[in-house]
Amino acid sequence: MKFKIFFSIAFLTIGSLFSQTVQSPSEFLGYEIGSRFTRHHKVVDYFKYVSNTLTNVKLEKYGETNEHRPLYLSYISSQENIDDLENIRKSNLSQTGIIDGNSVNKKAIVWLSYNVHGNEASSTESSMLTIYELVTNKKDWLKNTVIIMDPCVNPDGRDRYVNWYNQVKSTPFDVDQDAKEHHEPWPGGRPNHYLFDLNRDWAWATQVESQQRIKMYNKWMPHVHVDFHEQGINSPYYFAPAAAPFHEVITEWQTEFQTQVGKNHASYFDKEGWLYFTKESFDLLYPSYGDTYPIYMGAIGMTYEQAGHGRAGLGIDTNEGEVLTLKARATHHMTTGLSTVEISSKNAEKLNTEFKKFFKNNNSDYKSFVLKNDNDDKTDRLKSLLDKHEIKYEFANSGPVKGYNYSTQKEEKFTTSKGDLIIHTDQPKGTMVQVLFEPKAKLVDSLTYDITAWSLPYAYGFNAVASKTKVSSTTNTTAQSITNSIDKSAYAYIAKWNSIEDATFLAAILKENMTPRFAEKSFSLEGNSYEKGTLVILRNDNRMANFDDKLLEIANNNNRKIQAVSTGFVDTGLDFGSASVKPIKKQRVALLSGDGTSSLSFGEVWYFFEQELKYPLTVINSDYFSRTDFSNYDVIILPDGRYGSVLNQNTLDKLSTFTRSGGTLITIGGALNSFADKKGFSLKRKKSKEETTETNLTPYANQERKSIGNLITGAIFKSKVDATHPLAFGYTEEYFSLKLSGSTFNYLENGGNVAYFEKGTKNISGYAGSKAVKNVPESLLFGEEKMGSGSIIYMVDNPLFRSFWDNGKLFVANAVFLLNSDNLK
Numbered sequence: 100m101k102f103k104i105f106f107s108i109a110f111l112t113i114g115s116l117f118s119q120t121v122q123s124p125s126e127f128l129g130y131e132i133g134s135r136f137t138r139h140h141k142v143v144d145y146f147k148y149v150s151n152t153l154t155n156v157k158l159e160k161y162g163e164t165n166e167h168r169p170l171y172l173s174y175i176s177s178q179e180n181i182d183d184l185e186n187i188r189k190s191n192l193s194q195t196g197i198i199d200g201n202s203v204n205k206k207a208i209v210w211l212s213y214n215v216h217g218n219e220a221s222s223t224e225s226s227m228l229t230i231y232e233l234v235t236n237k238k239d240w241l242k243n244t245v246i247i248m249d250p251c252v253n254p255d256g257r258d259r260y261v262n263w264y265n266q267v268k269s270t271p272f273d274v275d276q277d278a279k280e281h282h283e284p285w286p287g288g289r290p291n292h293y294l295f296d297l298n299r300d301w302a303w304a305t306q307v308e309s310q311q312r313i314k315m316y317n318k319w320m321p322h323v324h325v326d327f328h329e330q331g332i333n334s335p336y337y338f339a340p341a342a343a344p345f346h347e348v349i350t351e352w353q354t355e356f357q358t359q360v361g362k363n364h365a366s367y368f369d370k371e372g373w374l375y376f377t378k379e380s381f382d383l384l385y386p387s388y389g390d391t392y393p394i395y396m397g398a399i400g401m402t403y404e405q406a407g408h409g410r411a412g413l414g415i416d417t418n419e420g421e422v423l424t425l426k427a428r429a430t431h432h433m434t435t436g437l438s439t440v441e442i443s444s445k446n447a448e449k450l451n452t453e454f455k456k457f458f459k460n461n462n463s464d465y466k467s468f469v470l471k472n473d474n475d476d477k478t479d480r481l482k483s484l485l486d487k488h489e490i491k492y493e494f495a496n497s498g499p500v501k502g503y504n505y506s507t508q509k510e511e512k513f514t515t516s517k518g519d520l521i522i523h524t525d526q527p528k529g530t531m532v533q534v535l536f537e538p539k540a541k542l543v544d545s546l547t548y549d550i551t552a553w554s555l556p557y558a559y560g561f562n563a564v565a566s567k568t569k570v571s572s573t574t575n576t577t578a579q580s581i582t583n584s585i586d587k588s589a590y591a592y593i594a595k596w597n598s599i600e601d602a603t604f605l606a607a608i609l610k611e612n613m614t615p616r617f618a619e620k621s622f623s624l625e626g627n628s629y630e631k632g633t634l635v636i637l638r639n640d641n642r643m644a645n646f647d648d649k650l651l652e653i654a655n656n657n658n659r660k661i662q663a664v665s666t667g668f669v670d671t672g673l674d675f676g677s678a679s680v681k682p683i684k685k686q687r688v689a690l691l692s693g694d695g696t697s698s699l700s701f702g703e704v705w706y707f708f709e710q711e712l713k714y715p716l717t718v719i720n721s722d723y724f725s726r727t728d729f730s731n732y733d734v735i736i737l738p739d740g741r742y743g744s745v746l747n748q749n750t751l752d753k754l755s756t757f758t759r760s761g762g763t764l765i766t767i768g769g770a771l772n773s774f775a776d777k778k779g780f781s782l783k784r785k786k787s788k789e790e791t792t793e794t795n796l797t798p799y800a801n802q803e804r805k806s807i808g809n810l811i812t813g814a815i816f817k818s819k820v821d822a823t824h825p826l827a828f829g830y831t832e833e834y835f836s837l838k839l840s841g842s843t844f845n846y847l848e849n850g851g852n853v854a855y856f857e858k859g860t861k862n863i864s865g866y867a868g869s870k871a872v873k874n875v876p877e878s879l880l881f882g883e884e885k886m887g888s889g890s891i892i893y894m895v896d897n898p899l900f901r902s903f904w905d906n907g908k909l910f911v912a913n914a915v916f917l918l919n920s921d922n923l924k
Contacts, residue, residue, distance in 0.1 A: 217256020550813020
């Protein structure tokens, strides 16, 4: 009997050991990590295999990309922690005040994000090495630590790069820097499907990957977050601590722990003789990175940068004569990933203590941000963004408020009305509120890695005030429901025009082959007043079956109010038969892509049409653009780019003919350089202010800092708007623009200066170099040059930047639909 009991126990023990044995990535995949790139579906297979094999690993699908690749999180910890995972999550959230409770959490929560840039592909390879090490050789760290791993944040970009590389690489791989396998074609694997940089999208959450990931991030609120990246092939490894400037809200503990992490990494790198650097290049200011967003949410956010990027492939000769291999790159990332878990495990208690302190929010200068609700659509769009981040907002009670007026940049009195939006900083995510809404981010250093201004009241176009005292508010307001009814005897239906939602409604009407009109002048009719740009849908223009029913369906689907009117004889203004009430045709739109274009700018326009306007456009590639029959289109859009070889004289002549024949040519950012100072175009570069010529005696160490005097790195400027021009319909007489460069152009002598910077204009937020800022006053922002029966639209600043500068989008819709739309071609 004893023998049988012993045998049974031994059998169960041996069986348990065998059931817990897990294959390494190389054993599972059939090749050594680093010897080839692993396609995304095989990475998913490995993480599924580990979670199916080990009970202390849990895999959760949290979303899907535009190209239908799955997004997964893997949870790794001790068996005890995995069994209690939901209680650990809730205990952690209770420390922040996000949910009620007084639980004490003692577990460190570490989130590791890999491959946010698709062609920085070594990190996903390292994620498989890292999980294997954690579940086999580093189990002690799991006792007080929960690791959340996202093995590939950007599967669409990764597979774009990996599939291309596998198609063109030599066998064996070629280390020569000139080899084809080290030169990715446009647009490269870095961005996602819509060519957005996901590492700039955390706060704005415009992309489906970001939206799904942030929902999970806010469900957990980790203590440590690492974003794994790659940089140029000749750079040593970069890890924390980060470079200045630090945003002022970053705590001493957050910077101190970054140093602890860096020293722990250094101990491993020193043993191997691997080169590394810290405290350079990668700052902590812009709030939409994978390191700063977590920091402003209370975590220790860090970026790790391995040499490689899309150039490195499986191996490449560096300038120092060494071969940089994928295997080495993955090993370095595995080392810092494991080191991060180790140091977090050793400091689990301290991480929780300091994490809890972060959410006290006692140090905000501003207690409330008040945004005037002059436009329900804009308010709803901002509320939608706040909802994504689970930031609370309330609604004003009527009364006076004193604070910093965003429009005038002065301390002034402000009268609130019921329904105005109020965001307080005394809430769990009050620090993030301060960062996103502050009128000016304080810069302790002008050498930064990205834009230096982003304040949401400017980005969304609100009349707003920041108050240093808490403003009275209520949590509830009565929602205004839109109800429409049809009147089959109506002469016309009328709809407002002052938001992107209105433009989406217009696009839906046009796709149904209806013919709307817009009013160039304000008018009143049947007791209601209507602004310039108002849409007028006449029964006489739309003699189709079920016209009323179809229009009602479109309006209801787009949550738009349409007003039936019985006559076209207006009380004030011009009647509906006037030439000033112009028909809008179904515009045929083309967008330039390919070499020469900025892939990011192209992606912004592409995304705007497909996901916001929901209106078709044809994408034309730059390699055959000159041979395209432009007469097939009504609107051609040239995104930001460098078009020296694409827009040669012959192509410029063709574009001039297109425009003179009634077409609309929209140019954005760098595209303007191909037209400036050219014969036949009125656009002229603004000459720099005369300066005293002096010998350059600037010391070498100061030359980089001196050079930024010529730059504008994402600063906000206030412009004057001609709101009577169709390009500006829906806007007031001021518009705050995010200026991304020092390029400036004179006012148009022969054309409409629709938005422009007046004399004395200065940046109101963000960095603008002392030399560059002198050229902004008396320069063009948006203009129209009439050419024949068509026009060229010049957009000096990008109104669609990262899709987060929300208030610029209607300018683009106006350019597409309201200019030259009534031309018959």
